[in-house]
Amino acid sequence: MKDLTEQILQDVITTRPQESFKGTFGKVLLVGGNHQFGGAIIMAATAAVNAGAGLVTVACDLVNRTALHARLPEAMVIDFSNQAALLEMLNGVDTIVVGPGLGEEEQSLAVLKTVFANTKPTQTVVIDGSAITLMATHQLAAPAGHLVFTPHQMEWQRLSGIPIKDQAEALNQAAQEKLGGTVVLKRHHTEIYTANGTFRLPIGSAAQAVGGMGDTLAGMVGGFCAQFKEAGNQAVLAAVYAHSAIADQIAKDQYIVLPTQIATALPSFMKKVEQGPATHHIGFLGGELRC
Numbered sequence: 001m002k003d004l005t006e007q008i009l010q011d012v013i014t015t016r017p018q019e020s021f022k023g024t025f026g027k028v029l030l031v032g033g034n035h036q037f038g039g040a041i042i043m044a045a046t047a048a049v050n051a052g053a054g055l056v057t058v059a060c061d062l063v064n065r066t067a068l069h070a071r072l073p074e075a076m077v078i079d080f081s082n083q084a085a086l087l088e089m090l091n092g093v094d095t096i097v098v099g100p101g102l103g104e105e106e107q108s109l110a111v112l113k114t115v116f117a118n119t120k121p122t123q124t125v126v127i128d129g130s131a132i133t134l135m136a137t138h139q140l141a142a143p144a145g146h147l148v149f150t151p152h153q154m155e156w157q158r159l160s161g162i163p164i165k166d167q168a169e170a171l172n173q174a175a176q177e178k179l180g181g182t183v184v185l186k187r188h189h190t191e192i193y194t195a196n197g198t199f200r201l202p203i204g205s206a207a208q209a210v211g212g213m214g215d216t217l218a219g220m221v222g223g224f225c226a227q228f229k230e231a232g233n234q235a236v237l238a239a240v241y242a243h244s245a246i247a248d249q250i251a252k253d254q255y256i257v258l259p260t261q262i263a264t265a266l267p268s269f270m271k272k273v274e275q276g277p278a279t280h281h282i283g284f285l286g287g288e289l290r291c
């Protein structure tokens, strides 16, 4: 298992081409946020927008629409129960993030089945939270696409069948190969299982043990995959690294880190990475972040 380093940020977060428009940086659809867990999809969508996705749409329970728009007017909203609208959106985006706050009710399952039946091999599909649990409980086949699973240890136990205490590298790697996607196994020192090797996140802390931290990561992964398409899996690794690098910086002054603070800090963090090794030298991870 190889430790990730700051270098992954430099490799992935490059200067934007000036000859561009919002479409250049990817369209993301986030599906989740039932009547109970609206906050989860709001956090994920905020992270996707702040990570630089060109155009972001949320498919959720419409009870969350006003709250979402009040927090994030950059995002568009559709009703996740409106089959026609959901199909149209699924057809038109580059990246789909499904699961944050989706819930495990009948309606949640119906929405997930629609998503899984209508993704395309060219799309990136980030499968998080309730979507992983539903997939495991209802034995749903994986959808088409470049798949990125982002389970915490219990979700990974449900999906892979490997009890938390037995989640070691060899077993996890075998389960990842069977699943066929990238697996971001979230824990203290998150592990990322890919077709091209296994990586360990050497940073991050218990200050991140706050509800919504994983929802924020899922949105960041979606945003990075949409924007840095050519980077492929490297974009996933960079999102995982940036998420905890920002958290570590905030945790210097705070006992806990709010997930929303990570999203707020993202644009200035990414600018510092873009400015490169000079800033890097004096420690861009130690510099000031706006959050």
Ligand SMILES: NC(=O)C1=CN([C@@H]2O[C@H](COP(=O)(O)OP(=O)(O)OC[C@H]3O[C@@H](n4cnc5c(N)ncnc54)[C@H](O)[C@@H]3O)[C@@H](O)[C@H]2O)[C@@H](O)CC1
Pocket: 036, 037, 038, 039, 040, 041, 099, 100, 101, 102, 103, 129, 130, 131, 133, 152, 153, 154, 155, 164, 186, 187, 211, 212, 213, 214, 215
């Ligand atoms: N503000 C919101 O709307 C929030 C909504 N959330 C959503 O709530 C849904 C359920 O997700 P949860 O993860 O809360 O519930 P889950 O039931 O999927 O997982 C929590 C259970 O797993 C156990 N567990 C064992 N190891 C764990 C680990 N390393 N990390 C986390 N749990 C571990 C816990 O003890 C607990 O029993 C998801 O859709 C999620 O996106 C949560 O993200 C919390 C915040």
Ligand SMILES: Nc1ncnc2c1ncn2[C@@H]1O[C@H](COP(=O)(O)OP(=O)(O)O)[C@@H](O)[C@H]1O
Pocket: 129, 151, 152, 186, 187, 188, 189, 190, 204, 205, 206, 207, 208, 209, 210, 211, 212, 213, 214, 215, 216, 217
């Ligand atoms: N003790 C810890 N050390 C480092 N990272 C942690 C710790 N606790 C939680 N995290 C991180 O916080 C996130 C939690 O994800 P998840 O459980 O899915 O949260 P939620 O579903 O509430 O948004 C993961 O990225 C995980 O690595």
Ligand SMILES: [Mg+2]
Pocket: 128, 129, 152, 214, 215
């Ligand atoms: Mg989660």
